[in-house]
Amino acid sequence: MKTAHVDELDTAERVLTAASHLFYRHGVRAVGVEWIVTESGVAKTSLYRHFHTKDDLIAAFLEREDREFWMQWDQVVNDNAGDPLRELLALLDWIGQRVSRDGYRGCPQINVAAEFSDDEHPARRIRVRHKAAMYERLSALMRRIGARQPDDVAHQIALLIDGAFTSDGRLQHVGATRILQSAARALLGGEPVRARPSGARPKSQGQRQRRPR
Amino acid sequence: MKTAHVDELDTAERVLTAASHLFYRHGVRAVGVEWIVTESGVAKTSLYRHFHTKDDLIAAFLEREDREFWMQWDQVVNDNAGDPLRELLALLDWIGQRVSRDGYRGCPQINVAAEFSDDEHPARRIRVRHKAAMYERLSALMRRIGARQPDDVAHQIALLIDGAFTSDGRLQHVGATRILQSAARALLGGEPVRARPSGARPKSQGQRQRRPR
DNA sequence: AGTATTCGATACCGATCGGTAGCGCTGGAG
DNA sequence: CTCCAGCGCTACCGATCGGTATCGAATACT
Known part of the structure; x- marks a missing residue:
């Protein structure tokens, strides 16, 4: 069904990657789908084939x-x-x-x-x-x-x-x-108990020592 | 210059109040100026007379x-x-x-x-x-x-x-x-020094006591 | 009283919004 | 070889975006 070139990125993947960068950098409402289309180099039709709405893409x-x-x-x-x-x-x-x-x-x-x-x-x-x-x-x-x-x-x-x-x-x-x-x-209360690697359950919060520096 | 009715809210004030509520609740980009106009009951012309751009209003x-x-x-x-x-x-x-x-x-x-x-x-x-x-x-x-x-x-x-x-x-x-x-x-390190109300400058972080409970 | 400013209302601007239709190409599966 | 799903491209949709023009009524200072 979907094999495509193994060395090339999936279309949906390219869209999502481009959208992620733009969304994160500029905010989701500041980024229009046209911008995502341009950045990803994917046709708008293809974008909407994989993500039915912009909200789907955001999600x-x-x-x-x-x-x-x-x-x-x-x-x-x-x-x-x-x-x-x-x-x-x-x-x-x-x-x-x-x-x-x-x-x-x-x-x-x-x-x-x-x-x-x-x-x-x-x-x-x-x-x-x-x-x-x-x-x-x-x-x-x-x-x-x-x-x-x-x-x-x-x-x-x-x-x-x-x-x-x-x-x-x-x-x-x-x-x-x-x-x-x-x-x-x-x-954690000054210097917390250092638990032993082998599951020693710490019960007493014994000796408090000054911080190393 | 600006006196107006003392008991009524200033036009700019009404705009800013309405905009503030909408901006805070929905985010600034989700709120169009038309919405602010409706909510404030102020003419769009008046809005732009007091705030030259939407960015001014956001600021x-x-x-x-x-x-x-x-x-x-x-x-x-x-x-x-x-x-x-x-x-x-x-x-x-x-x-x-x-x-x-x-x-x-x-x-x-x-x-x-x-x-x-x-x-x-x-x-x-x-x-x-x-x-x-x-x-x-x-x-x-x-x-x-x-x-x-x-x-x-x-x-x-x-x-x-x-x-x-x-x-x-x-x-x-x-x-x-x-x-x-x-x-x-x-x-603050367990129980910090309690400074005297009358300006006692705490210099030594003396007696440390265990937390009350 | 006269004048200048501020108001609300409406109509409008180009640009962009999210989303769709149709077409022609291509490459892999049967 | 044939078929067809997925692709890019372009053109388009109605709605809304931020912002402006125009105008008449109301108001305030001199």
Whole structure:
């Protein structure tokens, strides 16, 4: 059915890629389909053959952003498996780098959702799901770390992350990663218990030590 | 020159009020001038007599939001003058209530700025100024509180606040104020020094005590 | 009273919006 | 070889975009 040239990009893929870049950089309402057509080098007819409406294209953009975000998240998690605290710090490092990149313009979920008022709009639904998933993962992670109030800390770290997302490179010169990581450490209560790689459940939040520097 | 009926609203004022509500609720690009005309009950000609372009109207909207935000901020500050920590907690309480209100749709500066890509656009300029002012105030406050690393903590609390702004009522049922305040306390390093109401400059961050509960 | 300004109303401008119709080409599957 | 789905191209649709022109009524300052 669909084979085409293996070395060339799929038509739908080219459309979605071009649309994603434009949507992210300029906002979805600022980008007309004609612009996407020009940028992707695809006929308008073909665009509408794969995405029935512009809203479908917007939804596809956000769905893909969502998928890729969690893929990278999981990658960082897997690279630091075993030590939950290390996992958290690695995630914050990844986010710190992400928001410091040139051309970073915030979280697409937040940005696009703000352009629509109808809560039934796919953009807003996807955003809600995305942020709920974020909290769930953080909450589970806080439990594994052994935080005393895992739900509260999860909410707080979620706030830090969303704040970093909207910072638009404001933290670039002070070190986004450093700010995020030290905040997380503080939120976990000074110096949290370092859990053993082999599932040692931390129960006492014993010896507090001054921060290394 | 301009007196008009004292009991009636100024024409420009009616336009700006209607535009502000629509802009905030639906996003600036989703709202056409015709819609503002209908909602304000003002002739299109009159609208353009006071605001030469739609961008001028958008800028006026954001400028006013900025002014009113700092007016309320200063109000909270004045109501809690003397004790810097109390001041901070009161500010976070105010923000917690603000983001929990029905119909809260995030920070207008963040939302509108995301709809434009040109950094020279007034919306993005005002946003940068607004957020810079936020950091400056927080940084000064952290110094008055006696935080050990005032700049870092200021950045971290700014992240919390921006995160709360974009939470869209997600913290409503867990208590936004509680989450924000406990985060701030933790970021200040357990229990920070409580400054005397009469200008006692805290220099040593002496006795650390375990959190009350 | 006279004059200048501001108002609302309507009609209009070119440009662009999201989306569709029709046509001619092409390349891979049967 | 035949067939046909997917492609690019162009022309087009009604609706709406931001913004302007014109005009008569109402208002305010001198």
